[in-house]
Amino acid sequence: MGPCGLCLGAELHLRGIDFIIIDRCPRVIPVSTALAIHVKTLEIFERLGIINEVLERAVEVRGERLFVNGQMAVDFAFDECQTSHHKFPVVIPQDELEHILTKAIGPHRWKAPLWVHSLEASDQRQQPESTLADATAGMGVSVSVQAIELTPEIIQHCAHGTPLPEGSGLVFRGEAKTIRGKYLVGADGAASRVRQEMGIKFGGKTLPYEYVSADAHIRWGIPANLNRWNCLTANGHLVSCIALTNDR
Template sequence: MPGCSNANSADSHHLLAIPHDIEKKKRRNDGFDTGYLPTTDVLVVGAGPTGLTLACELMRRGIRCRIIEQSDAPMPLARTLGIQSRTLEVFERMGIVAQVLRQAARVDGNNFYAGTKRLVHMDFGLLAKDHSIPYPYGASLPQTTTERIFTELLQASGADIEWSSELVDFWQEDDAVVALLKHPHDGSDETIRARFLVGCDGAHSIVRKTLGFPFEGTTYEGETLHADVELDWKKSHHEIHRWWSGFGQLDTVPMPGEQRWRLAAFVPAASSQEVPRASRELFQRFLHERARENTAIARNPTSLANFTINRRAVTQMR
């Protein structure tokens, strides 16, 4: 049944017959009638990792799709970088796993500390005992790089991201979804038909809001701060290192490049003061207080950022 969805799902059947009244419906673009509405099998709203993965997989299966993104360019800041073993299997199926692994930092384990004492060591290599797991390790690659790889794959398949394209409204017909798009870069609008519309447009999803789907969950009371730094220390660059202390949590995740690390710290909200902005001085203090490390941060950090984390999900996908 054709329809609107917040799930990464579609099928490969051909378009159903379009009723006469829909087929003859006109659209207006730049003030001129331009004939019949254009059609696509799937309209993907949002060009983040989820939307790009879906679009690439649809094109790989010969399913026509368009992918639109409200922003005018890829985001410059990578908030995430972790890639799990199972994700590498998906990347192999997509044909990009070798490219990802060439550019990523390999992650073979995870360590948890209290001060200088290591409490837990997780050896991902133990996964190799299960011969059904082809990648007994994880990887670390900035989201910006992963999205670039997806985009190149999408372009090679004959599609591309339509930047500065906003979904304004949509409605359900008998055998299609009709969507109204706005293109602010040239002031035009467009009405199209799609057999499926899939919302991959994040926390402020117009797809979810228009469908009236609840977005249940919680928002963490505080902020996560991160910075990409160079650290000259003896910790393994193929493992994650995490500290818990009375001062709070500090994570250090290996990044591509010699001695490159992503530092991330959670700072709880306090009624008496605002959460400080991420800075070199602040992360130097975190290393000393939370990790009992006197290692100096070399050079100025990049990707300094504060953001809040939500743990939410829609209650239904379609």
């Protein structure tokens, strides 16, 4: 479960709507696959009551620099946003944002580690009904889940998002149980198990590029500037990086 699903959970919690989060990973993973937060999202964080904590841990991005073969070629500043009282986007380590959102939701909402065996959706809206209650009574999703042991393979899968290898030897605990709800939100990434089980096609296409995302400590000769996104290119390759808080 990443920031999108957790943000939805925080919205539901704020509105008093009952929900649970099902995840095979039992904790926030200390790596980042996304960093940038735009000003409109910051306004949402205000409504959720977490804006001060987010800004304390974030770095404001006020411009960008391009380095070619070690020499700075471009250094430009972003215009201030004119449609919000937040003037610039920010970046924050993903795990720190997830910790903030998890605290806003409440840990009792998180049911993990659970393995999803199957999903089943029912929809009887095409049948004649006499009342609105009848129309919605047959709608919903059933999810069969079972607790799993935290084996080294599961921990590796959670930490790096790598696929579970064939024959990874899942160790189940207790009996499988069925959770039923009116709605199921598949906030489980591009390779969504929910989307696949529901037979929903993935629109668009995969770009023919590969990239690596990493949190790293770097020693380099480029002048430090916390408020610039740095792009470095040499020998046909590109590295994009920005300094985060806590020397990350």
